[in-house]
Amino acid sequence: MRDLSLHILDIVQNSIQANASAVTVHLGENSEIKRLVLEIVDNGVGMDNDFLIKVEDPFITSRTTRKIGLGIPLLKESALKCEGKFDIYSKKNIGTKVFAAFSINHIDRLPIGDISDTMITIISANPDIRFILLLDSVKGEFKLDTEEINLTLNGVNINEFAVLQWLKEYIDEGVKNIFGGVLNEVDS
Amino acid sequence: MKSIAELDEIRKKTQEQISLRSNTDGIRVIVGMATCGIAAGARPVMKAFMEEISKRNLQNVTVSMTGCVGVCRLEPVVEIMEKDGSRVTYVKMTAEKAARVVAEHIVNGKVCIDMTIGAAEEKK
Numbered sequence: 001m002r003d004l005s006l007h008i009l010d011i012v013q014n015s016i017q018a019n020a021s022a023v024t025v026h027l028g029e030n031s032e033i034k035r036l037v038l039e040i041v042d043n044g045v046g047m048d049n050d051f052l053i054k055v056e057d058p059f060i061t062s063r064t065t066r067k068i069g070l071g072i073p074l075l076k077e078s079a080l081k082c083e084g085k086f087d088i089y090s091k092k093n094i095g096t097k098v099f100a101a102f103s104i105n106h107i108d109r110l111p112i113g114d115i116s117d118t119m120i121t122i123i124s125a126n127p128d129i130r131f132i133l134l135l136d137s138v139k140g141e142f143k144l145d146t147e148e149i150n151l152t153l154n155g156v157n158i159n160e161f162a163v164l165q166w167l168k169e170y171i172d173e174g175v176k177n178i179f180g181g182v183l184n185e186v187d188s
Numbered sequence: 189m190k191s192i193a194e195l196d197e198i199r200k201k202t203q204e205q206i207s208l209r210s211n212t213d214g215i216r217v218i219v220g221m222a223t224c225g226i227a228a229g230a231r232p233v234m235k236a237f238m239e240e241i242s243k244r245n246l247q248n249v250t251v252s253m254t255g256c257v258g259v260c261r262l263e264p265v266v267e268i269m270e271k272d273g274s275r276v277t278y279v280k281m282t283a284e285k286a287a288r289v290v291a292e293h294i295v296n297g298k299v300c301i302d303m304t305i306g307a308a309e310e311k312k
Contacts, residue, residue: 009231013253121221124251152199155203161238170190173190
C-alpha cells in the first residue's frame with residue numbers, strides 16, 4: 001500500500017465484512033514518543049482465539065475466493081518497517097480492534113495519504129454503518145460522526161454527492177488543522 | 189471554516205431535488221474493494237464513477253463496493269448490473285476508463301467490449 005489511507009480503507013473492509021454497525025477510525029499523534037497511532041475499532045462479529053493467533057499470517061483468510069489474505073499482514077509490515085508496533089485484539093461477538101503505531105520521523109513511515117477520500121468511499125458505499133473519524137495531535141482534536149451528520153441531514157441520504165463533497169472538504173480541513181506542521185507531508 | 193450550517197443548506201437544496209426523482213430500480217456499479225483492488229487503484233476508480241455520475245446528474249445509478257471476486261491479477265474490477273439483472277465485468281480499470289464506461293455503457297447502453305473480462309482473457 002502506498003499510504004495509510006489505503007490501509008485504513010482495507011482494514012475497514014474487514015469490519016464491514018464482519019457485520020459491524022459502527023466503526024471508529026482513530027489517528028492520533030503521541031508527541032512524547034513521536035509516534036503516529038492508528039486504531040480501527042468495530043463492533044462486528046469478532047474472532048475467536050484460534051483464529052486471532054493465525055490472523056497475522058498471510059496464508060490465513062476467511063474469504064473463500066482465494067487462500068491468502070494480505071490486508072492485516074501488509075499493515076503490520078508497514079508499521080514494523082518504521083520501528084512501529086502492531087497489535088490486534090478481538091472478542092467473539094463483541095468486536096475487533098486493530099492497533100498500529102508508526103515512528104513519525106522514520107524515513108520508512110508511510111504518508112497518511114488522502115484520508116477524506118477513504119472516508120467518503122466507505123461512507124458512500126455503506127450509508128447504514130456509523131463511522132466515526134477521530135484525529136488528534138498537540139494542535140487539538142477533530143471528530144466526525146456520521147450519526148450526527150445524519151441527524152442534521154434529517155432524512156436526506158448521506159451518499160448524495162453534494163453531502164459527500166462537503167464531507168470531503170470538512171475532513172480535509174480537519175486533517176490540515178490537526179496534522180499540518182505535525183506530519184511533514186501535511187502543509188500547515 | 190466548514191460548518192454544520194453549510195450542511196443544513198445542502199440538506200435543503202437536495203431535499204427539493206429528491207422529490208423530483210422516481211424510485212424505480214436502476215443500474216448498479218459495483219467496485220471490487222478488497223486488498224487486491226485497493227492496491228491496484230480501486231479508490232480513484234470508484235471516486236471517478238461517483239463524480240462522473242453526479243456531473244451528468246444521472247438518477248437511479250448507485251455506486252457500491254464488494255470484496256475480492258477472485259481475479260486479483262485483473263484488478264481494479266468493476267461490475268455493472270443492469271436493471272434486468274444482467275451484468276458486465278470490466279477489468280484493469282482506471283479513472284479515465286471509468287468516465288468512458290459512464291458515457292458509453294451507462295448513458296448510451298453500449299458495452300465497452302474491449303475492456304471487459306472476456307476481452308482480457310482472450311488476449312492471453
